[in-house]
Amino acid sequence: MKVKIKVWRQKNRNSNGSFVTYDSPDLNPNMSFLEMLDVVNEGLAVKGDEPIAFDHDCREGICGTCSLVIDGKPHGPHKGVATCQTYMRSFKEGDLITVEPFRATPFPLVKDLVVDRKSFDRIQQAGGFISVRTGSAPDANAVPVPKENADLAMDAAQCIGCGACVAACKNASAMLFVSAKVSHLGLLPQGQPERHRRVKAMVDQMDAEGFGGCTVTGSCEAVCPKEISLDFIARMNRDYAMSLLKGDPKGIAGGGA
Ligand code: FES
Numbered sequence: 001m002k003v004k005i006k007v008w009r010q011k012n013r014n015s016n017g018s019f020v021t022y023d024s025p026d027l028n029p030n031m032s033f034l035e036m037l038d039v040v041n042e043g044l045a046v047k048g049d050e051p052i053a054f055d056h057d058c059r060e061g062i063c064g065t066c067s068l069v070i071d072g073k074p075h076g077p078h079k080g081v082a083t084c085q086t087y088m089r090s091f092k093e094g095d096l097i098t099v100e101p102f103r104a105t106p107f108p109l110v111k112d113l114v115v116d117r118k119s120f121d122r123i124q125q126a127g128g129f130i131s132v133r134t135g136s137a138p139d140a141n142a143v144p145v146p147k148e149n150a151d152l153a154m155d156a157a158q159c160i161g162c163g164a165c166v167a168a169c170k171n172a173s174a175m176l177f178v179s180a181k182v183s184h185l186g187l188l189p190q191g192q193p194e195r196h197r198r199v200k201a202m203v204d205q206m207d208a209e210g211f212g213g214c215t216v217t218g219s220c221e222a223v224c225p226k227e228i229s230l231d232f233i234a235r236m237n238r239d240y241a242m243s244l245l246k247g248d249p250k251g252i253a254g255g256g257a
Pocket residue numbers: 055056057058059060061062063064065066082083084085160
C-alpha cells in the first residue's frame with residue numbers, strides 16, 4: 001500500500017513550522033505507524049533531505065514517548081493504543097494522513113514532531129514517590145491491601161505519562177496524568193505517609209508548569225492509550241481538598257483514609 005503523509009516540519013521552537021507532504025514508498029500494511037515513518041525517513045536520507053524527527057523508545061506501548069497527533073487525534077484512530085501500536089492496515093490505500101506533534105504550551109516543541117515533556121518529570125519529582133526503607137523485598141502478604149484498592153491502584157499505575165491527555169484537552173489540562181500518579185500511590189498503604197503532601201505538591205507543580213484546569217469534557221479519557229478513567233480526577237480533587245483542610249503549613253499531613 002501507499003499513502004501520503006502531511007507532516008509538521010519545524011527546525012526548532014524559534015523557527016516557523018509548516019506542513020510538508022510526502023509520498024510513502026510501498027508499505028507493508030502490517031508495518032507500525034512508526035515503521036512507516038522510518039521508511040519515509042530512509043527515503044529522505046537517501047535524497048540528502050533532513051529526516052523527520054519523532055520520539056519513540058519501546059515501540060510496545062510501555063514508555064509513553066511516541067507522541068503524535070494523527071489525523072487530529074493523539075495516538076491516532078484507535079482507542080486504547082499508543083502511536084507505536086497503530087498499524088498501517090488501519091488506513092486505506094492512497095489516504096492522506098496528517099501528522100502533528102502534541103501541541104500544548106507546557107510541552108514546548110523541540111523539532112518537527114518532538115516535544116519537550118520534562119514538565120511531567122517535574123510534576124513526578126514534586127511528589128510521585130513513597131518513602132520506604134530500602135532493603136530486601138518484604139513478604140507479599142505482610143501488608144494486606146483490599147482487593148478493590150489493589151485493582152484501582154493497578155488501573156491508575158497503567159498511565160505511561162505520554163501526554164496525550166494534555167494534547168487532547170482544549171485547556172491543556174494535565175489532571176488525568178496527575179490524578180493517575182497521585183491515585184496509584186494514594187490507594188496503597190505504602191503511599192499513605194505522604195498522601196496529602198503528595199497531592200498538594202503535584203497539583204501545585206502542575207499549575208506552576210502552566211497546565212490548564214479541567215472542565216470535565218472527557219477528551220483526555222477518550223484518547224488515553226491506557227484508558228485511565230476520569231474517576232481518578234474526582235479522587236484527586238477529594239484528596240486535594242483534604243490536604244487543604246488538614247492545613248499543614250509544610251503540606252505534610254500523613255496518614256488518612
Ligand atoms: S514508543 Fe513506547 S509507548 Fe510508544
